[in-house]
Amino acid sequence: MTNALQTIKRLWRHELIPMLANLKLAIALLLLIALFSITGTVIEQGQSQEFYKLNYPDHPALFGFLTYQVILIVxxxxxxxxxxxxxxxxxxxxxxxxxxxxxxxxxxxxxKRWFYYTKPQSFAKLPIATELTGRSLNDLSQALTQKGYKVFQADDxxxxxxxxxxxVGPIFVHASMLLVLAGAILGALTGFTAQEMVPSGETFQIKNITESGAWSKSQIPKDWSVRVNRFWIDYRPSGAIDQFYSDLSVLDLAGQEVDRQTIHVxxxxxxxxxxxxxxxxDISSVRFTLNRSPILQLPLTKLKSKTNGGQVWGTWIPTKTDLSAGVTLLTPDLQGTFLIYDERGNLLSTLRLNGSTEVNGVTLTIKEVVGSTGLQIKADPGIPIVYTGFGLLMLGVIASYVSHSQVWALQVENTLYVGGKTNRAQVNFESEMVxxxxxxxxxxxPLVSC
Structure with missing residues (x-):
């Protein structure tokens, strides 16, 4: 058993680790990751099977091989x-x-290791070297200390x-990349993405999951829900949309509000x-009255306008109890403008909110149009780790630009031998030494008497 463990340790230390640390392997893996990342941005992600059948058919196959079957299988x-x-x-x-x-x-x-030069001949191999006469080793130590050097001195x-x-900079860079990778893997395994379309006034729990990791169930909230208090749109004077707003409340299991915020893009x-x-x-429904009836509500269906290709929402409102007659109501937005058409498609009237009109012998009054907010919901536990990694990466890049400079000196009688080297900014180092x-x-x- 002991021999087997020693063999495993030897293989791990002398074969597997050197193989993993190979620069060519790291470059190849990085290129593969970049290639597949580009593929993920070019090919639409998370769509239905019908979408891929329509856009990536068997004949003709994109690039001669890329079909929906290849996309789904791979x-x-x-x-x-x-x-x-x-x-x-x-x-x-x-x-x-x-x-x-x-x-x-x-x-x-x-x-971090350091040593002294003990022979004058050793200074010849340094990129910068000089001999000084009448200079003190202690004065050199003081001058280097003033320049921010850490000085070690012993005798001469x-x-x-x-x-x-x-x-340390390259180590920071490696550590930051490891953190980014760890955060990305954690997010892919435990994160999820959901989409909800919720009318104003309704409460929902997150259920419409569109993407999820293998271990994401624990991240999907079960002990709180969200109520859409109100959704509205601000429009510009030209009629174009300026901003979307949703007033949201977070509710606990007892229905008590624990947080409330108004969100927008x-x-x-x-x-x-x-x-x-x-x-x-989206526009969910319209509320109206017929004569003196209670407020009634009907859902609105999104339609495509044949005139300008834009979106309109419409519904059919019966004006008789036996549903033998009615009118079509259309609205292009949430600004409260409604068009009323008869069964033949003739425009009968144009209404604003709380406006009334006579149709088929009854008074139709539009009370309210109910909007729906479209929410994209995401959870990614790896994001803090990724942000930490990028912060460490910036520190590592900055640290990597710091020059590591070394200076040696040796005092031999009245001659001071000085030399040094640096790993970058050679010209600056030479100027500093001067x-x-x-x-x-x-x-x-000292004067010598003859």
Whole structure:
């Protein structure tokens, strides 16, 4: 058993981890992820089977092979939640993690190590090196400290460095990418998307799920509901829509209001990890009276106008109890304008809200038009992790631009050997070293009597 465990550890450490940390493998995985991500933006996601049959028929097949059957079998209709796409993300994350632990962390450990040069000949291999006469090692230490260097000094030797955070930058970048991948995988497995069309005054629970992850059931709320207090539209003077508004209340199981907000486009309602966006609208029904009857309500059906291709909503209102006669009511929007047509399609009257007209011997009064709000509802527990990853990515990119500079010095009698190197911004480093040397006071040589 012990030998088997040792064999597994050896294979893991010496074969699997180096294979995962291979740069070519990481690049290939990244290109595959990018390719399938592009495919997911080109091919419509989450549509019905009939939609794909209509837009991707067998004959002629798009590009000679892309048909609705290929899309549905491979899972190109739900790329970002498919098992093979998530597997690519996990494999790419494993490659990043292996690279971080196998390469980046050892490189950081090497960068943190330091040593002294003990021979003048050693300075010849440094990119920047000089010999100074009449300069003190202590003065160099003080000048480097003023420039932000951390100085290590022992007897006649000195080592100084700054910008070690620049070596941490790539690790931050790798960690941020791992967080982004983890957030994306978590969101794909536990998140869901729903759509609801709800008339004003009605209460609903989230049920019309259009997309969901394998473990998303726990995220779908069962202990609270939403009431649409009112939906309305602001129109511009030209008649064009300016903004949609929905006054929403969140209710607990007892029906008590626990939150209330008015949402509009780009201002959603967020409650316990679920976000409700204003996405669409519709006209649900019309309320009216005939003579002195109680208020009656009939649903409105969305129709397509033959004149301008726009949308209108209409219904048929009976004017006799035996339904032998009636009129057609049409409205183009929620501004409260109604057109009344007879059975032959002749325009009888135009009404506004609370307006009345005589039709077939009865008085028709329009009381109210009821709008419906179209809500897109999303829950994605991975979003905070993704945002954290992007924040760490920005820090990592900034840190990566910090130069890691190192300086060595050796005092041999009256000669001070100084050298250094940096991993970037070579010209700036040279200028800095010149300034350091100029800031050092020059000591007077002692007079020697003959």
């Amino acid at each position: 899972g190109l209709d739900r790329v970002y939640g498919s098992w093979w796409f998530l597997s690519l993300l996990i494999l790419f994350g494993s490659s990043l993690a292996a690279c971080t632990f196998n390469r980046q962390l050892p490189m950081l450990k090497v960068a 030797r000195l080592y100084a460095r700054k910008g070690l955070i620049g070596k 780009n201002k959603p309602l967020r409650y316990r990890g679920v976000t409700l966006y204003q996405a669409n609208w 300034q350091v040397i100029e800031d050092m006071p020059k000591q007077e040589l």
